[in-house]
Amino acid sequence: MYTQPENRSQAEKFTLATLVKMKSAGEKIACLTAYDASFGALLDNAGVDLVLVGDSLGNVIQGHATTVPVTMDDMVYHSRLVERGLKRAFFMVDMPFMSYPTPEIALNNAARLMQEGGAQMVKLEGSGHQAEIVRYLNKNGVPVCAHLGLRPQNVHKLGGFKVQGRGKTAARKMLKDALLLEKAGADIILLELVPRKLAAEITAKVKVPVIGIGAGGEVDGQILVLYDMLDITPGRRPRFARNFMEGAGGPRTAVEAYVKAVRDGSYPALEHSFD
Numbered sequence: 259m260y261t262q263p264e265n266r267s268q269a270e271k272f273t274l275a276t277l278v279k280m281k282s283a284g285e286k287i288a289c290l291t292a293y294d295a296s297f298g299a300l301l302d303n304a305g306v307d308l309v310l311v312g313d314s315l316g317n318v319i320q321g322h323a324t325t326v327p328v329t330m331d332d333m334v335y336h337s338r339l340v341e342r343g344l345k346r347a348f349f350m351v352d353m354p355f356m357s358y359p360t361p362e363i364a365l366n367n368a369a370r371l372m373q374e375g376g377a378q379m380v381k382l383e384g385s386g387h388q389a390e391i392v393r394y395l396n397k398n399g400v401p402v403c404a405h406l407g408l409r410p411q412n413v414h415k416l417g418g419f420k421v422q423g424r425g426k427t428a429a430r431k432m433l434k435d436a437l438l439l440e441k442a443g444a445d446i447i448l449l450e451l452v453p454r455k456l457a458a459e460i461t462a463k464v465k466v467p468v469i470g471i472g473a474g475g476e477v478d479g480q481i482l483v484l485y486d487m488l489d490i491t492p493g494r495r496p497r498f499a500r501n502f503m504e505g506a507g508g509p510r511t512a513v514e515a516y517v518k519a520v521r522d523g524s525y526p527a528l529e530h531s532f533d
């Protein structure tokens with residue numbers, strides 16, 4: 259049964275059904291990445307609804323320029339760590355580069371993330387081309403999040419980290435891909451660096467929850483790389499990421515401020531979005 263956040267016990271484990279009910283109730287879903295047990299527990303206790311072990315660990319933990327070098331063993335290792343810190347939050351883990359070239363290989367690797375890493379859902383960077391893989395995972399009982407828009411594993415093809423879906427043709431293709439992946443069985447759509455009006459249109463047209471990062475405020479939930487919102491990531495912070503450490507007493511209060519801002523819609527503001 260769905261219960262409002264203030265009535266939920268700390269130990270009530272989130273499931274996919276909880277997130278779907280949050281979408282229908284118009285309640286925003288607050289999501290963050292984590293890479294170890296201590297931050298997993300901090301996020302869980304601060305009220306984060308969904309924790310992702312992102313392959314962004316290639317950047318923020320391993321110091322690579324891209325997520326391409328991240329391996330399945332890296333993902334399984336960090337998933338095990340984070341999972342030990344979680345009691346309540348829904349737990350999603352990224353499929354790294356080249357871990358899903360065919361449906362069969364994707365299923366073997368997704369099974370590792372669920373059985374060895376404790377994932378409740380896997381995320382893959384998809385376009386319409388991945389529909390067959392999503393369908394196969396779905397048929398075999400693997401919950402899937404399809405990551406559209408900027409797909410960092412494709413950075414060398416895309417030629418940089420740029421807003422995706424600008425212009426009529428590209429926007430129409432992204433909407434078509436989202437509907438195709440939903441039909442294939444994707445349980446969540448994640449949109450990265452997408453113009454806010456297009457993200458709002460996709461959110462209205464699909465039934466599954468839509469989580470955004472740099473995709474404006476008219477989606478069902480928000481996600482950020484933890485180290486970006488805590489202002490730990492070296493170099494320039496992405497425009498869509500607010501520094502929640504500003505004015506916070508420490509990481510726990512910064513994460514609580516993020517959860518509150520996502521819930522009340524004050525984050526993201528227009529300055530964090532793209533046209």
Ligand code: KIV
Nearest residue numbers: 291312313314471481
């Ligand atoms: O790897 C990651 O952290 C992600 C988020 C940016 C959504 O995919």
